[in-house]
Amino acid sequence: MTNAKPTTPEAVNQQAAKEAARRRRRSRTALRRWRPKLLLGAYLLFVLLPIYWLLNMSFQSNSEILGQFSFVPQDITLEHYMKIFTDSSWYMGYVNSLIYVLINMLISILVALPAAYAFSRFQFIGDKHLFFWLLTNLMAPPAVFLLPYFQLYYTVGLFDTHVAVALAHCLFNIPLAVWILEGFMSSVPKEIDETAFIDGYSFPRFFVKIFIPMIRSGIGVTLFFLFMFSWVELLLARTLTSTGAQPIASVMTRTSTASGVDWGTLAAAGVLTILPGIFVVYFVRNHIAKGFALGRT
Amino acid sequence: MAEIMLKSLAHSYLESPRHAEDFAIREMTHVWQQGGAYALLGPSGCGKSTLLNIISGLLVPTSGEVHFDGNVVNPLPPEERNIAQVFQFPVVYDTMTVYDNLAFPLRNVETSETKVSERVEEVADVLDLTSLLKRKAKNLTADEKQKVSMGRGLVRDDVSAILFDEPLTVIDPHLKWKLRRKLKEIHQRFNITMIYVTHDQLEASTFADKIAVMYEGQVVQFGSPRELFERPGHTFVGYFIGSPGMNFMRVRASDGHLYSGDVLLPITSSSLYENVTRCTSDNIQLGIRPEFIEVHDTPVERALESEVIQVQDLGTYSILSLRLGNVALKARVEEGEPLPADKAYIHFPEAWTGLYVDEYRVESGDE
Amino acid sequence: MNKIRNNRAWLLILPMLLLVAFSAIIPLMTVVNYSVQDVFDAHTRFFTGTEWFEATLNDRDLQAALLRQFAFSFTVLAIEVPLGIGIALLMPKRGWQASAVLVLVTLPLLIPWNVVGSIWQIFTRGDIGLMGVGLRGMGYGYSITSSAVDAWATIVLMDVWHWTPLIALLCYSGLRAIPEAYYQAARIDRASKWSVFRYIQLPKLTNVLVIGILLRFMHSFMIYAEPFVLTGGGPGSSTTFLSQSLTTMAIAQQDLGPSAAFSLIYFLIILLVCWVFYTAIMNMQKEKYHGES
Numbered sequence: 001m002t003n004a005k006p007t008t009p010e011a012v013n014q015q016a017a018k019e020a021a022r023r024r025r026r027s028r029t030a031l032r033r034w035r036p037k038l039l040l041g042a043y044l045l046f047v048l049l050p051i052y053w054l055l056n057m058s059f060q061s062n063s064e065i066l067g068q069f070s071f072v073p074q075d076i077t078l079e080h081y082m083k084i085f086t087d088s089s090w091y092m093g094y095v096n097s098l099i100y101v102l103i104n105m106l107i108s109i110l111v112a113l114p115a116a117y118a119f120s121r122f123q124f125i126g127d128k129h130l131f132f133w134l135l136t137n138l139m140a141p142p143a144v145f146l147l148p149y150f151q152l153y154y155t156v157g158l159f160d161t162h163v164a165v166a167l168a169h170c171l172f173n174i175p176l177a178v179w180i181l182e183g184f185m186s187s188v189p190k191e192i193d194e195t196a197f198i199d200g201y202s203f204p205r206f207f208v209k210i211f212i213p214m215i216r217s218g219i220g221v222t223l224f225f226l227f228m229f230s231w232v233e234l235l236l237a238r239t240l241t242s243t244g245a246q247p248i249a250s251v252m253t254r255t256s257t258a259s260g261v262d263w264g265t266l267a268a269a270g271v272l273t274i275l276p277g278i279f280v281v282y283f284v285r286n287h288i289a290k291g292f293a294l295g296r297t
Numbered sequence: 298m299a300e301i302m303l304k305s306l307a308h309s310y311l312e313s314p315r316h317a318e319d320f321a322i323r324e325m326t327h328v329w330q331q332g333g334a335y336a337l338l339g340p341s342g343c344g345k346s347t348l349l350n351i352i353s354g355l356l357v358p359t360s361g362e363v364h365f366d367g368n369v370v371n372p373l374p375p376e377e378r379n380i381a382q383v384f385q386f387p388v389v390y391d392t393m394t395v396y397d398n399l400a401f402p403l404r405n406v407e408t409s410e411t412k413v414s415e416r417v418e419e420v421a422d423v424l425d426l427t428s429l430l431k432r433k434a435k436n437l438t439a440d441e442k443q444k445v446s447m448g449r450g451l452v453r454d455d456v457s458a459i460l461f462d463e464p465l466t467v468i469d470p471h472l473k474w475k476l477r478r479k480l481k482e483i484h485q486r487f488n489i490t491m492i493y494v495t496h497d498q499l500e501a502s503t504f505a506d507k508i509a510v511m512y513e514g515q516v517v518q519f520g521s522p523r524e525l526f527e528r529p530g531h532t533f534v535g536y537f538i539g540s541p542g543m544n545f546m547r548v549r550a551s552d553g554h555l556y557s558g559d560v561l562l563p564i565t566s567s568s569l570y571e572n573v574t575r576c577t578s579d580n581i582q583l584g585i586r587p588e589f590i591e592v593h594d595t596p597v598e599r600a601l602e603s604e605v606i607q608v609q610d611l612g613t614y615s616i617l618s619l620r621l622g623n624v625a626l627k628a629r630v631e632e633g634e635p636l637p638a639d640k641a642y643i644h645f646p647e648a649w650t651g652l653y654v655d656e657y658r659v660e661s662g663d664e
Numbered sequence: 665m666n667k668i669r670n671n672r673a674w675l676l677i678l679p680m681l682l683l684v685a686f687s688a689i690i691p692l693m694t695v696v697n698y699s700v701q702d703v704f705d706a707h708t709r710f711f712t713g714t715e716w717f718e719a720t721l722n723d724r725d726l727q728a729a730l731l732r733q734f735a736f737s738f739t740v741l742a743i744e745v746p747l748g749i750g751i752a753l754l755m756p757k758r759g760w761q762a763s764a765v766l767v768l769v770t771l772p773l774l775i776p777w778n779v780v781g782s783i784w785q786i787f788t789r790g791d792i793g794l795m796g797v798g799l800r801g802m803g804y805g806y807s808i809t810s811s812a813v814d815a816w817a818t819i820v821l822m823d824v825w826h827w828t829p830l831i832a833l834l835c836y837s838g839l840r841a842i843p844e845a846y847y848q849a850a851r852i853d854r855a856s857k858w859s860v861f862r863y864i865q866l867p868k869l870t871n872v873l874v875i876g877i878l879l880r881f882m883h884s885f886m887i888y889a890e891p892f893v894l895t896g897g898g899p900g901s902s903t904t905f906l907s908q909s910l911t912t913m914a915i916a917q918q919d920l921g922p923s924a925a926f927s928l929i930y931f932l933i934i935l936l937v938c939w940v941f942y943t944a945i946m947n948m949q950k951e952k953y954h955g956e957s
Contacts, residue, residue: 040754044768050787050825051771053794057786065792107683115680122673130677137688139934141886143907144927147698147914148691171687174680227774234778234889235911249778249889267786270779277774281767288766288833355848376854388849390863401863402853449853 051274057267065263080268093248094272096162100237100245101230103166108173108226109219116181117207121190134175142235145171150239160244165237169230176229177222184218185211217287224284231276248273299365299457301329301352301490306361308347314359321347323514324361329458329492331366334484336505337494340537344514345494346385349460352492353382365457381450382460386467387442389434395421396430399448420452423479439467447476451483458490465500477504498538510534517657526586527649532656535584541616544590544626545582545653550574557583558622563599566647572659573652582653589649590628592617593642594635600642608636617641698924716925725901726926729909730933736905737884740823744880747824748831749869753861755836766836769829781893784822788894808895812902815895819903822890827883831876838872839865874945878938885934906930 057065058080059073068074084090118124119131149168150159158164192214196206212219238250248269255266281288308322317323321344329335337345350356352363354375362369370378381402390398399417408416421427424444429437434445443464450459461480465473481504484491493504501508502522509519510533518530529535535543546557550573555562562583564570573581593600603626607618612632619626619641628643630636652659699717702710720726751769756762772780790796790807799806808815842864850860888907891897897904910930914923 036754040751040765043751043754044765047768047772047825047829049794050783053787054783057792069792069797071794111680111683114676118673118676121667122670123667124669124671124673127673130681134684136935137684139882139938140688140931141888141907141910141927141934143886143888143910143914144695144931145691146911147920147923148694151694152691167683167687170683174684178680231774232776234776235907239915249776252778252782263786263792266782270775270782273776273779274771274774277771278767281770281774285763285766288770288837350848353852355851375848375851380852382848382852384845384849386843386845388845390867392863392867401855401859405854405856405859446849449849 054267054270057263058271060264062262062264077264080264081272083265084268084272090251090269093246093251096241096245097231097237097247097249098276100162100165100169100247101227103162104169104173104230105223105226107166108170108177109223112174112177112181112222113212113219114207116178116185117211119178119182120185121193131178134178137175138172138179140171142172142233146235146239149236153240159240160242162245164240165245165247166230168236168240169233173226173229176225180222180225181215181218184215184221188214220284220287224280224288227280228277299490300331300367301458302364302367303327303348303352304362304364306351306358306363308344308351308356308358308360320359320514322351322358325515327509327516327519329490331490332488333490334481334504334506335490335492336501336508337492337511338496338498338501338508338537339511340496343511345496345511346462348511349382349462349492349494352458353380353460354378355382379453379455379457380460381453381456381458383447383450383462383464385463387439387446389437389442389445391433391435393434394430395426395432395434395437395445398434398445399426399430399452402449402453416452416454420448423451423483424448424476440469440472443467444476454487456489458492461491461493463494463496465495473500480504510537512537528651528658529584530658532582532584532653535586535651535653539586539588541587541627543584543586544628545584546621546624546626548573548581548583549579555583557624560601560622560624562601562645564647569647569650569652576654578655580655583645584651584653584658585645585649587616587627587629589646590626591644591646592628592630592634592637593644594637596642597644600644603641603643605637605639605641619643695924695927698920699928700921702921712921716921717929720922720925720929726906726909728901729904729906732902732904733885733906736820736823736887737881739820740827740884741877741880743820743824744828744831745873745877748828748876749835749873751828751832752835752839753865755832757840766833769832771829772826773829773833775826777889778893780822780826781890784818784825784890785894788818808899810899812899815899815903819891819894822894823884823887826890827880830879831873834872834876835869838869842868870945874942878941881937881941882934885937 056071056073059076059078060070061075061077061079064070064074119127145168153159153164153168158167188211192210193206196210197203201210234247234249237247241247241250252266252269255262255269304326305324306322306326307320307324309320311319314320337348339345347356351358354363354370354373354377357371363371365378375382390401393401396417399420400413403413403416417430418427421430424447426441426444426448429441434442437445447461447464450456450461465476468476477500480491480493483489493501495501495504505522507519507521508525509516510525510531511517512531512533518525518534520528520530525534525538529538529543532543532545535545548555548557548562550556550570553570555564555570555573591600596602601621603619603621605617606620606625609616609618614632615630615636617628617630617637619628621643626643628641700712700714702712702715755765755769775783785793787793788796788806788808790800796806805811806814808818846864847860850864855863886907887905888911891903891905892908895903897908910923910926913919913926917923
């Protein structure tokens with residue numbers, strides 16, 4: 001097929017005549033039309049294959065895993081899942097992780113909302129420097145804070161509590177939340193605020209009744225990010241806990257023992273850490289498309 | 298340059314349209330002659346933009362054909378139809394300069410740079426963009442951006458047609474008038490078919506030689522501005538064109554007379570009566586424009602007595618709101634003519650009275 | 665937007681400030697404190713000045729780890745940015761497919777980082793992993809425990825798997841913000857696919873791409889859990905990145921002074937690169953848009 005675009009009406013007519021012939025050759029262009037889908041399909045396969053393999057392993061007995069190589073479990077077993085759900089030191093790992101993630105999300109969003117509002121609406125002494133300093137915390141490698149955190153939380157008696165991990169994760173989650181929310185709030189016209197104040201709204205009432213509903217999807221996306229970064233973090237969570245608030249990520253290290261690795265249980269535990277993520281994504285799927293631009297397009 | 302014919306065209310945005318209401322464009326056949334300046338007039342949501350997008354190829358119609366000079370162009374994408382289209386809201390390529398924006402459609406078909414600069418400068422001159430040519434398009438005002446958008450449509454001198462989709466919505470009122478003149482000028486100079494979509498009757502009648510009025514997905518009348526005013530082909534045209542719109546009265550025939558409600562309408566033409574009696578439909582209306590109703594402040598022969606509800610003084614003329622039986626009417630009285638106080642005696646000249654059956658005009662035989 | 669001058673805004677910021685100060689300033693002071701002292705035990709310590717900093721900067725192992733770190737960060741950025749843009753362009757825009765693809769693409773982002781390491785460990789092992797067994801079956805002696813090249817390639821692949829979704833989602837939402845009229849106008853103007861990308865899509869993506877590149881740089885520069893689980897830094901030290909060197913030094917060897925100095929240098933490098941990148945982009949944009957007006 002020719003790609004030349006006609007530049008005169010006569011050419012359009014010729015093109016129209018040619019088009020009739022082209023329709024007969026449509027089959028050849030089918031590949032062109034399917035190419036995007038094929039490429040995307042290949043990428044999704046790449047995303048799903050390792051996860052599938054994890055799932056595959058989690059349903060096999062350890063002897064099957066090590067004994068024979070199979071693409072699907074030959075003899076589906078739930079033993080690894082049973083082990084996790086019946087052993088409190090295992091399932092409490094999930095509970096602990098979820099507890100500190102939720103505490104962190106709550107603290108972060110509560111302090112970030114007013115702060116983001118201040119940054120998006122007001123000019124005040126040191127605002128730019130403060131904002132920059134906040135963002136630098138986002139760039140701080142958790143490894144840097146490992147030791148000081150351990151000592152700090154040990155000293156104040158918070159070591160091995162959910163609150164310790166939740167507070168530690170505030171280091172990067174609060175700046176992130178302020179940053180994302182600021183973007184969303186700045187895209188809300190200031191006239192909204194002024195109109196509300198003229199209508200006699202007090203600041204707290206305006207903030208809760210009018211402003212927060214307006215940036216609902218922004219808050220949804222922020223919570224998504226807060227969940228994500230707190231849920232996936234291992235280094236700080238592991239360092240600040242021992243037994244009382246041990247996160248699932250560090251419970252999982254138990255599968256590796258002197259006598260070898262308990263692959264099946266490791267896989268099953270891994271599968272179970274993915275589930276909350278799927279749940280959260282499903283929850284915000286309609287906001288992700290817009291929200292990931294962080295209000296900045 | 299081409300003659301554009303729409304043949305039994307229909308379009309629906311739904312996958313499996315069932316009722317007539319499911320269609321944005323109801324089946325229609327229509328011809329736009331080569332070189333005409335046309336307006337497509339109608340309220341928002343009547344399918345104007347849909348029709349435009351079908352002509353340019355942005356939309357593929359559900360059924361029917363689009364012909365350019367007798368050739369079916371349905372399978373051709375817009376880039377192969379050689380057509381220009383200007384949208385309601387400005388579309389500019391932010392990162393380019395105004396010059397590059399205007400040159401874009403030409404460079405895409407590998408036009409020589411000398412030709413490009415010649416055309417761009419000519420168009421920039423017509424649209425008063427010359428001083429902005431080196432500016433980034435991002436920093437322009439809405440007015441200027443829209444002029445750049447229009448410029449991109451005009452810069453191609455070889456197009457089959459230029460389609461305008463309410464192009465002056467964002468333009469300042471005083472500039473609107475100027476730009477409309479420019480478009481008319483360009484039309485006369487290059488003899489290009491132009492189709493101009495608008496919901497503003499004034500804009501349509503100043504730009505176009507012929508106006509197609511659209512209503513609920515159909516072209517209900519296609520004619521000169523004068524025809525649309527004097528002989529609306531459809532009650533909607535009567536309402537939509539003119540201010541205030543046309544008066545309509547439901548009528549029925551009974552023992553040799555025409556009645557509107559209980560009021561007997563004195564008529565002389567027998568064909569009008571016959572036309573009414575011949576109708577099987579019970580949706581029969583008489584229509585007359587407020588401008589054509591004769592108003593007297595004293596009783597005259599064959600005039601009907603009506604009650605004056607309100608008088609609106611609009612400077613050089615007044616608009617009377619009247620009640621005849623239980624029908625509300627409006628009539629226009631020029632400055633200096635006698636203005637009735639509570640009773641007006643009105644007469645409907647039959648030359649200006651139209652008969653509408655099922656909303657469409659029916660011409661009487663003796664006219 | 666014109667902002668109102670109001671110093672009472674500090675009141676709104678205060679709670680946030682206290683919390684972040686607690687989690688950032690106090691620990692950072694501790695680090696600074698350690699970096700200039702030699703600590704023997706809780707009661708014996710000496711002031712050392714810049715000694716630890718000099719030692720750290722001259723440490724061959726750390727220099728090598730820094731180089732590896734930069735090489736890694738730039739490699740993954742060079743792959744993930746174009747790939748992410750490509751994926752975003754391919755993703756369906758509406759219908760149930762859009763939601764489904766969105767959820768699938770987002771999935772790797774929500775997996776705990778050490779589990780990402782485990783997934784790839786299981787996936788690539790030569791005895792039980794699909795990829796490991798597959799590659800060996802094809803005759804390639806794939807092994808991440810003995811070949812540095814294999815280990816590197818696998819970690820890069822894992823990072824691409826893990827983080828390309830972030831770039832893709834950022835770009836996807838950037839693309840969604842482009843009004844349909846732009847694409848229509850481009851078709852009318854007979855623009856090629858490349859022109860549409862170059863003049864319509866890419867300009868709209870600049871903002872989100874800046875965010876994406878910054879986030880990706882920061883996170884790739886701090887990478888710890890995934891390679892730790894997958895390769896343990898080996899073979900040799902071929903996949904030992906800065907965070908792992910630091911953790912080993914601080915926790916395993918308890919070298920408080922040097923690791924504190926190392927921490928500060930590490931932090932400053934990230935800050936510096938981010939600042940340079942951000943300033944460069946902002947200047948470029950300013951020139952691009954305001955240079956001639």
